[in-house]
Amino acid sequence: MDALPALTRMVGDLAPTFGADYWSTKPYVYESRGDAQRFDDLFSADAVDELVTSRGIRTPFMRMATEGTVLAQKSYTAPGGFGAEVGDQVSSEKVLAEFAGGATIVLQGLHRTWPPLVEFTRRLTDDLGHPAQVNAYITPASSRGFDPHYDVHDVFVLQISGEKQWRIHRPVHVDPLRDQPWSDHRAAVAAEASGAAHIDRVLQPGDVLYLPRGWIHSAEALGGTSVHLTIGIAAYTRADVASTLLEVIGKTPALRGSLPLGIDFSDPAEVQPIVEQVLESLRAALAVPDDRSTAARQVQSVGAALARRLATDVKPEPVSPLATVDAIAALSATSRVRWRGSLRARVEDAGETVRILAGTKVLALPAEAASAVRALAGGAPTAVGALPGLDTDSAIVVVRRLLREGLVVPA
Template identity: 35%
Template structure:
């Protein structure tokens, strides 16, 4: 989508941010790497060791990184959804909207250069052009909907003529479906762009999940030389019911979301001052489900099940569903003030709620 709006994405990651990270923070591989003309440079050519006990290895050698960038190498900042807070929050909110895992890398390419040759990605991609401009050539897929391990290789054949030839400028966005071949190069300006990867949950994943649930079936634990697996087809058909598939997909998604708590330490101190009139809010970076259990409720998020008794159901559901700030005293239900404080303090400690200062 063309916008030509310089600065539109600077709150996520700016050129100044990249320069600071690379030139003054002792960033270490694999948080960054250098590539040129489709080839990854040897890590030892641009990193060194910072003396400490134990030493910091594979740390950016600023002089060599700058020399390689000036010579045409692209600086790749990797897994920014893990180690750069603005993009961690952005990706989590996008995950909440899409229901799929999201990742992000940044590519800072000097003018007149190319980082990667023609290739495809094994996930859907959103490109956000942060600064400068970049020319993109797009080609029809050679392998439709590749899986994660099915990376691009020249053995797939020769690509055809470009289906699109376009230039992204600051503020522009581009969507690349999984498997579409592409390459990009800079012109007379340096270029910084983000690639937001959206990982699909495929029927291969669903089938693997269904099989993993069958491990308690004795017939499937026998060796294949003992005969057929009795009832396997019917068992798999049952476990591949759309509702069960969606439940497994959702649970795997929830279990794999890491905590994002920029105020985790200060929230522990806020517990000391928390009372029924303290303003609270649901943490925006938490994606969770509230599930019924035989003895109460379970809040499922970040790889955990946090259990609560049935008599706190009304208050817990209100905390789960609330939008905006609220106070424990405002919650519906039959808990007294002490019970409400026990509930919200636990939710703050677990990282589901946060106390609002001021």
């Protein structure tokens, strides 16, 4: 089985070396070589019409734009009518009028609303180790949705139908963070975009473009309606490691003390000695510990904090409430279960118990269940009666609890 199935689907045989050769450093174009339907199971023009006409989507899951200007919501939404008295449901008639007039449709958050992309994005997140989200851009012929700009996240562009010409320019602000949008460098972006493009390429159905954050881009539909997916990757950065490390060491006694009563923050004479004291405490705390066990604990604390953040940012495989309750009721030695897909959890021994830490959830089970839990965490579907270290009755009790807590699912 391919170790990077979702990434391989986008960049082909390059996947094993993609991280070293392209990730976060330079753009890449993968040509489908005539395989125009290779993403049809993920999304299509018919899917756009279905979402607009019969899924009852509301803002902010859709927006529209013309030549870089986002349209007012009332121009493409309307009340839902009897039984759905909300004022911001997408109106297919209004969407038609704006789209026929040259406006781009943007369907947002498809990794939460369109089942094939829910699953694909989950697997891609497993491959990359960073959060991902998916939008679709539907652009009328010869129209441009947005002016040249850069994103503060990496993107993969999957051309679904039609053709789109992409013009890519080098960054004017390398590796922008989330609070450093392109509008902060509007003049520099416009100046760079007026020159010769680093890449000027027409994407055809099945093609993929990868853009690291900060690379300036604009796109124009050619000949007919263009549909493409933009998969945004909110990559964690070394700045995230630094801020997490500061959070960890900020809990040390030297930094927990209150500031003086009545301090005047506008007076440099009052603030300066406090800043100097804090900097000295930070220097001491940030020094590489001579004690290896202390250094290891520091690394573990930072890693655990970032793991918790990732578990919060990325949703694991959805659970089916009705099917799970039925599975619990019918559970037997022959029932097969598996670890919930993309569940980021840690299993650790804790004296007389084994603990499962999954985000904010902590589940403690008797220590004799440790081997069974670790076997399930390996990911392979397993019959309840075949779990190691437990008799059948105990295994049923343990699996029933794991099902109820959403840690395993019926296989």
